Amino acid sequence: MRPKQKAPLNLLPPTLLFSLWLVLLPGLVRAAEKSQPGVQVKIGTIVATNEADCLDPLLSKMKQQLEVIKYRCYRLLREDSQRVSWLANALFEIPGGRSLLVMPQEYRNNRISLKVRLLEGEKPIVDTTVRVPNRGNFLIGGSAYEGGVLIFSISAATP
Amino acid sequence: MMESCANIQEHLGAWLDGELAPVVGERVELHLKQCPLCLGEKGRIERINSTLKNTLAAEAANIPFAPFWAGVHARIVEERSWQVRVVDWFRLTLTPPRLAWAIPAVILLLLGVLSLERFVPGLGFGQTNLASVESIDGHGMNVALLRESQTKTTIIWLFEDHEAETESTPEPASADPAF
Known part of the structure; x- marks a missing residue:
């Protein structure tokens, strides 16, 4: 009697299949990441003045960052958050008749590339492209506002 | 049912050396009692074994085993280098x-x-947690860029051009740059 012929797949040791699966895993994870629906963009509008020493409790996590800017008082005016698709624009209204236009461009090396445009009405004030670490932030500041300046904390997170 | 001759002859050598399981040995023995062909094969193997044994016994005395065992002993006791031990x-x-x-x-x-970086933010390996600015266009405004690694802070600071303001407006509305 001839021996039963095994299926070719059964000849592969399980460990080899396991290794192959592990090698393919990062690609699968990356593909899954790319299929995620965009970026959570959060804009915090902060007013900095020199009237008295103060720090809004809502800004306590940013204390060290804000201390780099030598103002005495920081208050959070508003905070807006939007989920924005890749290569789509999101408009954030900010005090003083201004607006921020944010476009997530790409995600590479755990960094999100954001194109940001600060507008005063229709007139652009600044255009910038920043690569921000995932779940990280950066600040844009300097616009005069009620005896102080406005600072925008722009943060981005993608799953 | 009689065992096939090919199957029995395959086991003959092992049976003669006493290497078969008792049940299999009994089957071979039973077959040999009924099959002159396999019995003849058994006789042939026995003759080969006998001839080999006699030849080896006659020649063994002439084979110089002493140098062979000396070589084996030398290899056992020789000090091996660390590379060899590692290998x-x-x-x-x-x-x-x-x-x-x-x-x-x-x-x-x-x-x-x-x-790890995915689950523990800020635990980058050779990767700074600072945002990096690829391009800035101030559209006529002055722009300062500050990157401070200790607090992981990147700041784009806008400020008016005071000389231009002095020419156009007597009282500038913007605050001075903070740094």
Whole structure:
């Protein structure tokens, strides 16, 4: 009697299949990441003045960052958050008749590339492209506002 | 049912050496009682064994075993270099089954290390947590860029051009740059 012929797949040791699966895993994870629906963009509008020493409790996590800017008082005016698709624009209204236009461009090396445009009405004030670490932030500041300046904390997170 | 001759002859050598299980041995023995062909084959193997044994016994006295055993002893007692010991250690330790499991284990470990940043933000490996500015256009405004690694802060600071303001408006509305 001839021996039963095994299926070719059964000849592969399980460990080899396991290794192959592990090698393919990062690609699968990356593909899954790319299929995620965009970026959570959060804009915090902060007013900095020199009237008295103060720090809004809502800004306590940013204390060290804000201390780099030598103002005495920081208050959070508003905070807006939007989920924005890749290569789509999101408009954030900010005090003083201004607006921020944010476009997530790409995600590479755990960094999100954001194109940001600060507008005063229709007139652009600044255009910038920043690569921000995932779940990280950066600040844009300097616009005069009620005896102080406005600072925008722009943060981005993608799953 | 009578065993096939081919099957019995395949086991004859082992049966003569007493290496078969008793049940199989009994089957061979029973077959030999009924099959002159296999009995003849058995006789042939026995004659070959006998001839070989006699020849070896006659020649053994003439074979110089002493240098052979001396060589074996020298190899046992010789001091091996550390490189040889390392190679031997790897050869004995990294057996194919162990290696087969070690490879996925190493891959899994590397994936875990590389994924740490995902679960523990700020734990970058050779990667700064600072935002990097690729381009800025101030549209006529002055722009200052500050990157401070200790607090992981990147700031784009806008400020008016005071000389231009002085020419156009007597009282500038903007505050001075903070840094």
